[in-house]
Amino acid sequence: MTRSAYRRAKPQGGGFELAVWYLMRLTGVALFVLALTHYLILHVLYDPALQNADFITTVRWSSLFWRAFDWTLLMMVLFHAFMGVRTVIGDYTHGGVRAALTMGLYLLAIGLFVMGTVVVLTLPTVVPAG
Amino acid sequence: MLLRYRGGIGMLAWAFHRISGVAIWAFVILHVVDIYLVGGNPKAYDELLAIYASPIGRVLEALLGAALLYHALNGLRIIVMDFWPSLTRYQRQMWLTNWVIFAVLGVIVSYFIFKPLWGG
Numbered sequence: 001m002t003r004s005a006y007r008r009a010k011p012q013g014g015g016f017e018l019a020v021w022y023l024m025r026l027t028g029v030a031l032f033v034l035a036l037t038h039y040l041i042l043h044v045l046y047d048p049a050l051q052n053a054d055f056i057t058t059v060r061w062s063s064l065f066w067r068a069f070d071w072t073l074l075m076m077v078l079f080h081a082f083m084g085v086r087t088v089i090g091d092y093t094h095g096g097v098r099a100a101l102t103m104g105l106y107l108l109a110i111g112l113f114v115m116g117t118v119v120v121l122t123l124p125t126v127v128p129a130g
Numbered sequence: 131m132l133l134r135y136r137g138g139i140g141m142l143a144w145a146f147h148r149i150s151g152v153a154i155w156a157f158v159i160l161h162v163v164d165i166y167l168v169g170g171n172p173k174a175y176d177e178l179l180a181i182y183a184s185p186i187g188r189v190l191e192a193l194l195g196a197a198l199l200y201h202a203l204n205g206l207r208i209i210v211m212d213f214w215p216s217l218t219r220y221q222r223q224m225w226l227t228n229w230v231i232f233a234v235l236g237v238i239v240s241y242f243i244f245k246p247l248w249g250g
Contacts (some may be wrong), residue, residue: 010212025212028196028205039198043191044242049183053172056165074162081155086150112159123169 008087020083027080034073057123067120073114082109139225147204150197157194185247192243199235203228 011017042051042060051060061067082105087103149154181187207228211218 024168024210032202032206035198036202039195040239043195044239047183047246048179048187049193049246051179052176053168056168056175062168077158081151083160084151085155088148108159112162116162119166121167 005067006007024080024083029081030076031073034069034076038070038073046127056124061123062125073119074113074120078109078113078116082106138162139222143204143207143225145210147199150201153197154194154201183246186249195239195243196232196236199232199239200228203231217221 003128010022011021042048046055086102086105089098089105092102164175164178182191186204204225207221207224210224211221217224
């Protein structure tokens with residue numbers, strides 16, 4: 001069996017692209033644990049029908065641990081998903097279109113980074129009564 | 131190019147990896163925006179969560195889970211081949227193993243996601 005032709009080859013010569021190649025794999029392993037755990041908790045252990053804004057403040061984000069967990073997940077997924085889509089854009093476009101789409105992609109990532117960080121830091125911690 | 135299948139596990143695995151990856155990326159955008167609403171507009175968040183809990187919402191949730199699980203398992207397979215190239219000769223066995231894990235976990239997770247629909 002030969003090596004798969006459809007695997008993204010490790011970039012030669014180091015620098016930015018090589019760092020991204022390693023970081024995609026590093027964040028990928030982290031997400032294997034973080035994203036699957038997050039999905040298991042919020043889609044299997046807790047039924048979505050029982051979730052609302054109150055559930056987030058009084059249960060899900062009532063501890064620093066789960067806020068830190070979800071924020072770490074956000075950081076990993078923003079890097080992994082946006083650098084992944086950057087590769088997709090690079091595969092199907094070129095020139096000015098590629099540059100514009102990639103710039104839009106980075107702006108969207110920054111926007112989501114700010115929104116996610118703001119809500120995880122500012123949402124009041126409410127310990128449920130009783 | 132994306133959908134013209136010419137055989138070989140590599141290309142099929144790659145196409146599924148790309149499709150599931152872009153789908154998860156789209157959901158992440160929606161999900162960060164919806165979580166932001168918990169602070170900014172809790173009522174709108176509650177209404178959105180009711181859609182997530184609807185029958186169609188649950189089908190989409192199960193599809194999200196399928197995309198996540200496939201992407202996670204195939205991603206590990208890619209990492210194994212990248213860092214231990216000699217193991218690439220077992221890529222077919224890894225691919226089949228992944229589908230066994232996918233099927234078993236998929237049935238279990240789907241059961242819990244759809245159970246509330248028939249009053250479980």
